[in-house]
Amino acid sequence: MRGSSWLVRGVVIGCLAGVPCGVRGQGTSDRKRYSPPRTAGGQPNISGMWEPGPGRPLEKARGGPWRPPAGSTAGTGSAFTFFAPGDELPGGRATDRSPMVFEPADGIIPLQPWAVARRDEIIASQDKVEFLDPRVRCLQAGVPRANLPVFYNSYQILQTPGRVVILYEWNHMTRIIPLDGRPHLPSAVRLANGDSRGHWEGDTLVVDVTNFNDDTWVVGVGAPPEGAPGTALTTGHGVFHSDQLHVIERYTMTNADTIRYEATIEDPKVFTQPWKIALDAFTRGKPNHQLFEYACHEGNRSNVQLLTGVDIEK
Amino acid sequence: MRARLVSCSLVAALTALGASTLAGQAPPNASANRPARTADGKPNLNGIWQVVNTANWDLEPHSAEEGIPGGLGVVEGGAIPYLPAALATRNQNRAKRSTADPVGKCFIPGVPRVTYVPYPFEMVQTEKYLAIAYEFAHTQRIIYTDGSKHVEALDFWMGDSRGHWEGDTLVVDVIDFNDKTWFDNAGNHHSDKLHVVERYTPVDANHLNYAATIDDPETFSRPWTISMPLYRRLEPNLQIVDYDCVSMFWKRFTSSTAK
Numbered sequence: 001m002r003g004s005s006w007l008v009r010g011v012v013i014g015c016l017a018g019v020p021c022g023v024r025g026q027g028t029s030d031r032k033r034y035s036p037p038r039t040a041g042g043q044p045n046i047s048g049m050w051e052p053g054p055g056r057p058l059e060k061a062r063g064g065p066w067r068p069p070a071g072s073t074a075g076t077g078s079a080f081t082f083f084a085p086g087d088e089l090p091g092g093r094a095t096d097r098s099p100m101v102f103e104p105a106d107g108i109i110p111l112q113p114w115a116v117a118r119r120d121e122i123i124a125s126q127d128k129v130e131f132l133d134p135r136v137r138c139l140q141a142g143v144p145r146a147n148l149p150v151f152y153n154s155y156q157i158l159q160t161p162g163r164v165v166i167l168y169e170w171n172h173m174t175r176i177i178p179l180d181g182r183p184h185l186p187s188a189v190r191l192a193n194g195d196s197r198g199h200w201e202g203d204t205l206v207v208d209v210t211n212f213n214d215d216t217w218v219v220g221v222g223a224p225p226e227g228a229p230g231t232a233l234t235t236g237h238g239v240f241h242s243d244q245l246h247v248i249e250r251y252t253m254t255n256a257d258t259i260r261y262e263a264t265i266e267d268p269k270v271f272t273q274p275w276k277i278a279l280d281a282f283t284r285g286k287p288n289h290q291l292f293e294y295a296c297h298e299g300n301r302s303n304v305q306l307l308t309g310v311d312i313e314k
Numbered sequence: 315m316r317a318r319l320v321s322c323s324l325v326a327a328l329t330a331l332g333a334s335t336l337a338g339q340a341p342p343n344a345s346a347n348r349p350a351r352t353a354d355g356k357p358n359l360n361g362i363w364q365v366v367n368t369a370n371w372d373l374e375p376h377s378a379e380e381g382i383p384g385g386l387g388v389v390e391g392g393a394i395p396y397l398p399a400a401l402a403t404r405n406q407n408r409a410k411r412s413t414a415d416p417v418g419k420c421f422i423p424g425v426p427r428v429t430y431v432p433y434p435f436e437m438v439q440t441e442k443y444l445a446i447a448y449e450f451a452h453t454q455r456i457i458y459t460d461g462s463k464h465v466e467a468l469d470f471w472m473g474d475s476r477g478h479w480e481g482d483t484l485v486v487d488v489i490d491f492n493d494k495t496w497f498d499n500a501g502n503h504h505s506d507k508l509h510v511v512e513r514y515t516p517v518d519a520n521h522l523n524y525a526a527t528i529d530d531p532e533t534f535s536r537p538w539t540i541s542m543p544l545y546r547r548l549e550p551n552l553q554i555v556d557y558d559c560v561s562m563f564w565k566r567f568t569s570s571t572a573k
Contacts, residue, residue, distance in 0.1 A: 167454060298422060
C-alpha cells in the first residue's frame with residue numbers, strides 16, 4: 001500500500017513541477033498549453049541560450065539485451081548505448097528510459113531489411129574510414145541528429161523578421177530557417193543539414209527539411225561500445241539515410257525553459273514507413289551562457305593520419 | 315603647424331572628393347537607396363553579403379599567376395609593415411602556398427580572412443547579437459553587441475568578437491586568436507597577439523564599407539588597415555548553401571562513404 005501511495009505522489013509531484021506527464025503521450029496537444037511571449041516582430045519568442053535536454057534512449061534495441069564481455073570497459077560513459085528490461089537508469093540527467101521513437105509504437109526505427117544488415121556492417125566496421133561515424137570525421141551533424149542531446153552541444157536561437165536562426169556549438173553548425181514561404185531549393189542543390197523552410201502553426205514552429213546529401217547519419221547519441229552489434233544499440237548509431245531523406249520538425253515551448261522537439265523522418269530508400277521521435281531537446285541556458293568555438297577538423301590531425309595515412313600539418 | 319594644416323585640408327579635400335564620387339555613382343533615386351534601419355534605429359545589416367576582389371589570394375598588389383587572379387591590393391598604403399623576421403616567414407609561407415595554406419586544409423579561415431574568402435555570408439542582426447553564417451566551411455561567428463566583455467585567456471581560430479556602434483558604424487574588437495591562420499593565400503601571417511578592429515559602415519542600402527585594422531607587435535612594425543566594399547547579394551530568394559570543405563577533404567582520401 002505504501003508503495004502505491006508513493007507512486008501516486010510521485011506522479012502528482014512530477015506533473016505539478018512541469019515534468020511532462022505521460023511521457024509517451026508525445027503529441028503536445030493533450031497537454032496544458034504554454035504560450036510564449038512574442039518577439040517584436042510577432043513570432044512566438046523561442047530566442048535565447050539553450051542547452052541539451054535530458055538524455056534518453058533513442059530507440060529500443062531490435063536485437064534484445066546485450067552485455068559487454070566480462071572485463072570489458074566497453075560502454076563506459078555511454079549511458080544510453082544499450083538498454084535491457086530491468087536495467088537501472090543511468091546517472092547524470094537521465095529521468096526517463098522510454099525511447100524517443102514513439103511511432104512506430106514498438107519504439108524501433110523501421111529500417112528496411114537491407115538497411116538493418118547495412119547498419120550492422122557499419123557498426124562492425126568503425127575502424128574503416130568509409131563506415132566511420134561522420135562525427136569522428138568532423139562532418140556536419142545533420143537533422144535531426146543536431147537536436148539530440150549530447151554534452152558537446154549547446155544552442156543559441158535568434159529571431160529576426162522572416163527568420164529563425166539556430167546556432168549550434170557542435171561543429172559550428174548554423175541553420176537559417178526562412179519563414180517567408182519561399183519554395184525549397186532546386187533538387188540538384190544538396191546540403192548536409194538540408195534545406196529548411198519554416199512556418200508557425202500557433203505557438204509551434206514547423207520546419208520542413210529537404211535537399212539533403214547523404215553525408216550524415218539520421219541520429220546517434222554518445223558512442224557505441226566496441227563489439228556491440230548494431231541490433232543491440234539504442235542510440236541510433238549507424239542509422240544512415242539517402243538523399244531522399246525528408247524531415248518535418250516541430251518546436252514547441254512547453255514551459256518557459258523547455259522546447260519540446262518532434263520530428264517525422266521519412267526516406268523511402270531506407271525505412272519501411274515514416275517514423276517519429278519526440279524529446280525535450282532544449283533546456284533554457286543561463287543568461288550568460290555562450291557558444292564557444294568547436295574547431296573539430298582543425299584538431300583532428302591524429303584521426304586523419306590514422307585513417308588516411310596523411311599528415312595534414314605537412 | 316602649417317604643414318599639419320595643409321595635410322588636414324588635403325585629407326578633408328580627399329574625403330569630400332570621395333564622398334562626391336560615391337554620390338555621383340549612386341542611382342538617381344538616392345533617397346530610396348539609404349541604408350535600411352532596424353526597429354531599434356541601427357543600420358540594418360541583415361542579408362547576404364560578399365566581396366568582389368582578390369584579397370583572398372593576396373592582400374598586397376600582385377600580378378596574376380596560374381589559377382590566381384591579379385589584383386591591386388586592399389592594404390592602405392600598399393605594403394604590409396612586417397618586422398624583418400616576420401617578413402622572412404611570410405616569404406617562406408608564400409613559397410609553399412599551394413600546400414601550406416591553412417584554408418586549403420579546410421581550417422577555419424580566421425578574421426578578417428573569412429570576410430573575403432570570397433564566399434558569401436549572411437548576417438543575422440538582433441539588438442544584442444550579430445551572428446554571421448559564412449558559406450565557406452559553414453564557419454560561424456557571433457558578435458556580441460550587448461556591452462559584454464571579451465572572454466580571457468582562451469584562443470580561438472576566429473577570435474572573440476565584441477561589437478559596438480559608433481554612429482552608423484559597427485565597430486568590432488576581436489582578440490583571443492591563435493597563431494594558425496593566414497590572412498591570405500600568399501602566406502601573410504600573424505602571432506597569437508593579433509588584435510583586429512573591424513568597421514562595418516553602410517554606404518547605401520546595398521553596400522557596406524568593410525575596414526579591418528590589424529595590430530600584432532610581434533609581427534608588424536605598426537598597425538595597418540585593409541578596406542574593401544561589401545556588396546549585398548540581390549538575387550531573389552538567394553540563400554547561402556554549403557561549401558562543406560571537410561566533407562570534400564575526406565572524399566579526397568576515400569572513394570565512397572558507407573551509403
